[in-house]
Amino acid sequence: MIEQKRSLPGTLYFIVMMVFLYLPVLVLIVFSFNNSVILAFPFKGFTLEWYKQLLGARELLLAARNSIIVGISSSLVATLIGALAAVAVTRHHMPARNFFLGAASVPLVMPSIVLGVAMLVLFRRVFDLQLNLWLITAAHVLISIPSTILIVMARLADFSHNLEEAAMDLGANYWMTLLKVTLPISLPALIAAFLTAFTTSFDEYAMTTLITGTDTTLPVYLYSLLRFPRRLPVAVAMGSIIMVISAILVITAEKLRSIGTNRVQKENKI
Amino acid sequence: MTTLNRKQDSAGKTNRPGTETKLAGIPRTGQLVMLVAPAALWLIFLLILPLITLVMLSFQKSAFGPDSTVFSLNSYIEFFRNSAYQRLMLRSLWISLLVSFFTILLSYPLAYYMAFHGGQKQSLMLNLLIIPAWTSFLLRVLAWRVILGSSGLLNTFLLWIGLINQPITGLFYSQTAVVITLIYIWIPFAALPIYVALQRIEPGLLEAASDLGSRPWQAFLKVTFPLSIPGILAGFLFVFIPTVGEYVTPAMVGGPNGLMIGNIIWDQFSRGLDWPMGATLSLAILVAVLIPLVLAARVAQKSGALGGGR
Incomplete structure (x- = not known):
């Protein structure tokens, strides 16, 4: 870099943009502690009432449990699938490699509503299935596959194939080598991939709501709360919790990913 | 990544010709299929198949009932007419x-x-x-x-x-x-x-x-x-x-x-x-x-x- 000196207008612009990005949400979180049903200035007083109401809401806790189950199981499967595909792409001479990577990235460029509608039609019309959490889980796996493949690929690309070769020379069979050599090498990336998939799943609304039956996930439940103005503060309190949990997960995933890939500015970040 | 592949190929050729397959127990293509299959299955069943059904549905007269088997361009006509x-x-x-x-x-x-x-x-x-x-x-x-x-x-x-x-x-x-x-x-x-x-x-x-x-x-x-x-x-x-x-x-x-x-x-x-x-x-x-x-x-x-x- 030739110009490392700070530019004042640039710094100001950066700060203004960060305020723009964070202020709306922070204001909302602050108001989740406001002692009034209406979200308006001035601040009436501090209360934990809305959070207490949350704890008492059975449906909400069920939705939270569902979201955690769907999140964990879909992320585990997506990470496994993504890792295997990443090994195939980086460690093997794969025919039609670019075609495969292109096809695997399609969920990334599909508008959620189209994906949701297409799955709804398949599940209901073709297979005549009752919509349930397992179908939501399977759908979440699909939308996380592109990112898990890319994250693990980025990590594996930084390591030469020598370690695996050595293990096989010493008599380990292929799957043993994957388990004992490749798995530990890619562990930080695997965790980052898992967390990325989990945050995606935990926050997914636009597609999920279309394939939701009787059991709802947290975002779907949050959205249904919005229909009742009196419950808005409760919805905001719940949104704040989701926000904080996902922020923690994002930071952790980001930390692991930067360990995982060495090169911080990789194109695969996104 | 291309360099990696090349490295691995040359290693395979110079060091131990043919032994790779034997060591692995499963032929190389078999390994590859097993690695890619889960991702491919997911893409086929939850991306390609749903999209195909979506296209088919767009040519149906109705989604359910007896009309669902009737081919129709109605929705396309409606799209351009309305x-x-x-x-x-x-x-x-x-x-x-x-x-x-x-x-x-x-x-x-x-x-x-x-x-x-x-x-x-x-x-x-x-x-x-x-x-x-x-x-x-x-x-x-x-x-x-x-x-x-x-x-x-x-x-x-x-x-x-x-x-x-x-x-x-x-x-x-x-x-x-x-x-x-x-x-x-x-x-x-x-x-x-x-x-x-x-x-x-x-x-x-x-x-x-x-x-x-x-x-x-x-x-x-x-x-x-x-x-x-x-x-x-x-x-x-x-x-x-x-x-x-x-x-x-x-x-x-x-x-x-x-x-x-x-x-x-x-x-x-x-x-x-x-x-x-x-x-x-x-x-x-x-x-x-x-x-x-x-x-x-x-x-x-x-x-x-x-x-x-x-």
Whole structure:
């Protein structure tokens, strides 16, 4: 870099943009502690009432449990699938490699509503299935596959194939080598991939709501709360919790990913 | 990655010809199939198959009952005949273009600053940018609903500090509200690919430009900006594609004038109305998304790279 000196207008612009990005949400979180049903200035007083109401809401806790189950199981499967595909792409001479990577990235460029509608039609019309959490889980796996493949690929690309070769020379069979050599090498990336998939799943609304039956996930439940103005503060309190949990997960995933890939500015970040 | 493959090939050839297969126990192609199969199955069953059924549904007279086996072009005819659908489609495209344009306009300086003036704090800045992108989408839209509403935070704040006497109406439940909210949502998604593109510019190139006597703005126009075009394209796609199909934001802040094509699709399916029509409209969205995608791929091929190029 030739110009490392700070530019004042640039710094100001950066700060203004960060305020723009964070202020709306922070204001909302602050108001989740406001002692009034209406979200308006001035601040009436501090209360934990809305959070207490949350704890008492059975449906909400069920939705939270569902979201955690769907999140964990879909992320585990997506990470496994993504890792295997990443090994195939980086460690093997794969025919039609670019075609495969292109096809695997399609969920990334599909508008959620189209994906949701297409799955709804398949599940209901073709297979005549009752919509349930397992179908939501399977759908979440699909939308996380592109990112898990890319994250693990980025990590594996930084390591030469020598370690695996050595293990096989010493008599380990292929799957043993994957388990004992490749798995530990890619562990930080695997965790980052898992967390990325989990945050995606935990926050997914636009597609999920279309394939939701009787059991709802947290975002779907949050959205249904919005229909009742009196419950808005409760919805905001719940949104704040989701926000904080996902922020923690994002930071952790980001930390692991930067360990995982060495090169911080990789194109695969996104 | 190509180098890796080559390395592995030459190792296989020189060191232990043929033993690879024996050691592995399973032929190499077998391993490959087992590695790729789960991903391939998922893509086939949850992406390709659903899309095929969507196309088939769009040619049906009705989704259920005896009419479901009757071939019909009704929904396509309806799509071209009914100006309401076209108006909504055009509005969605227009909103998406507006949102993409302003998002990139606002993100570019942000990415530029991080890439060239970020210094040691670059990764911190990057994290600050990414966190909102991955956290609650609904909450961030909800924030604008609560801020822009006529008895919302913005109005009560302005009234409270005495800047205005009457609440400002018309901010909320409008197309403008949809555009503002979506720009707010997508800024990190557009800034990131632009940042990555700017990051990869060799500092030597800019030095050479200044050695050859070009002023900073000339260097920017002739070197920096052209080299950042792949990032801009990627950013554009990341914003444009999800916006065309957006229906949550219009439903929350758009009001009747801010509705987009996604809202109609959602209505068709969730209320159990005309599924074939909904399928046709979904395919229209796909086509709308495919055009810029193909164009971008063309440009990327010509310029040699789009984000993932090697």
